């Protein structure tokens with residue numbers, strides 16, 4: 001299934017008609033440069049183009065009051081003075097004779113996107129709209145927003161399609177207070193937002209934008225605010241929040257639909273955000289959401305005011321929705337102290353609501369709420385000046401080209417096992433290299449192994465070479481002896497491949513842990529047995545009480561341990577090994593494959609025992625980029641498993657910075 005792109009140039013036909021420093025950044029060019037970039041890169045042509053429609057009054061009244069709608073309805077007929085007068089009642093927003101029309105199209109675009117995804121016409125999609133929506137409230141415009149596009153889309157999805165649970169991810173750099181107010185007592189809509197806050201100094205300067213606003217009454221726990229109290233946040237800060245807050249909670253919530261308030265003022269160069277995250281981070285943020293809700297992800301444009309990083313970020317997002325591998329998350333640094341403080345505060349504020357956070361640490365000693373009070377006393381609580389901050393011009397590298405290899409998934413299967421459609425059977429090219437063969441024979445073959453064990457091994461190394469050269473994206477090989485094949489690939493990688501290899505072992509079994517302490521491989525093994533292997537930075541055994549059959553435990557350690565490790569390690573190849581009798585169920589196995597494909601430009605090589613024939617189809621489906629089936633609502637991971645992950649993180653966080661979930665003790 002494809003990716004929808006919804007855009008209409010009519011939404012460029014309104015602008016600021018008077019002088020207002022607060023609003024001058026919201027210009028029609030935001031939309032034109034974004035759409036033009038999608039066209040110029042060829043991405044628009046790969047999408048399913050779906051027309052906008054005008055929202056009906058009923059659509060608007062899903063969120064807004066009649067009196068507010070009646071007021072806005074009059075704006076097309078207002079004089080300039082009346083428009084300015086009408087605008088004065090709201091904050092940081094402007095009206096225009098055509099903005100009501102455009103606001104109805106922005107809602108209509110969002111609802112068309114929901115229709116296309118919910119009816120299965122497409123898998124996911126993006127709506128390029130203006131005016132944005134997430135600040136507008138039931139009876140008020142705010143922050144360039146007239147109607148709340150995404151809030152209306154959520155209510156519409158619930159009413160029209162009986163959607164039970166909607167996750168709204170708001171990665172815009174401003175707090176979507178309008179969304180928060182709309183759903184704060186509603187447990188069927190989980191609203192997640194990060195936003196520049198600076199201890200309430202940054203617009204909209206609301207006390208309720210802080211981490212302790214967790215929702216109300218039945219909605220308690222279903223509103224997650226992550227305040228950024230400093231600027232210059234980087235990719236690692238954003239990813240840490242996804243790994244240690246959003247993903248664990250999102251999997252526990254198990255939404256039927258994911259809506260994204262896709263604002264790109266959180267990207268580098270933006271005058272509002274003043275952050276340092278690069279446009280390619282949105283490839284990863286998008287990718288990490290794409291195995292939720294069976295892949296039903298609707299991204300709706302919110303903010304984004306730098307006319308260079310905005311289109312770049314839009315393209316990164318759409319290219320990922322289309323299924324292209326994400327660029328490698330190169331050289332991630334440690335999250336900064338302020339981000340870790342926020343991370344710790346959010347996790348402790350929500351630990352009573354989400355079992356995955358149960359063992360989160362307390363509020364940091366340097367409790368940041370006292371900082372807010374101190375700033376208030378010092379009268380520091382001033383809106384950031386409307387005057388033009390001399391933003392020192394930021395420069396950043398063009399996002400890397402993301403060329404998808406011609407072959408997406410190659411397979412090496414025993415005779416009699418059908419090749420899954422859209423996959424290609426792989427056989428080693430040309431005559432086997434006698435040197436490699438003799439090495440394989442002496443190292444890996446047991447006497448009695450027949451010829452085709454050797455052929456399989458040879459194909460395996462040849463396939464790894466092709467992936468290393470980006471000629472094939474992913475691979476699936478069924479082998480007789482999984483451990484031996486794993487050693488063969490690791491050995492081959494150590495000598496022949498240019499890149500680091502992340503080895504993920506699912507299930508019990510001896511993994512020779514003396515494999516390189518040189519960092520060429522990082523082995524993470526999920527099993528039910530405490531491993532007696534000496535602990536090292538590059539061999540990380542994760543012991544789960546009930547082994548890999550325990551969905552919540554495995555998911556918790558994937559999002560809280562494996563992903564941070566994998567992103568920080570940034571391998572060129574991921575070797576995913578399913579040990580015999582691992583007990584892992586297909587749906588978790590598919591989630592794991594899907595999530596790991598955010599690494600190594602999607603170069604995931606899967607090894608399974610040759611009798612796992614029933615798993616060939618689901619495995620191939622995930623390697624092809626199809627969304628994994630939803631796991632359903634997760635019950636709590638075992639306390640022992642949560643504690644085991646916490647203690648592993650605590651032990652390893654000095655080596656692996658993305659494992660940190662608390663601010664360093666102020667000493």
Ligand SMILES: CC(O)(O)CCCCCNCCCN
Pocket residue numbers: 021022023092132133134135143144172173174175203263265302303304385386
């Ligand atoms: C969709 C959105 O969240 O990007 C809207 C942001 C509104 C910002 C209002 N203050 C602007 C102050 C200008 N220096």
Ligand SMILES: [Zn+2]
Pocket residue numbers: 172173174263265272302303304
């Ligand atoms: Zn914004």
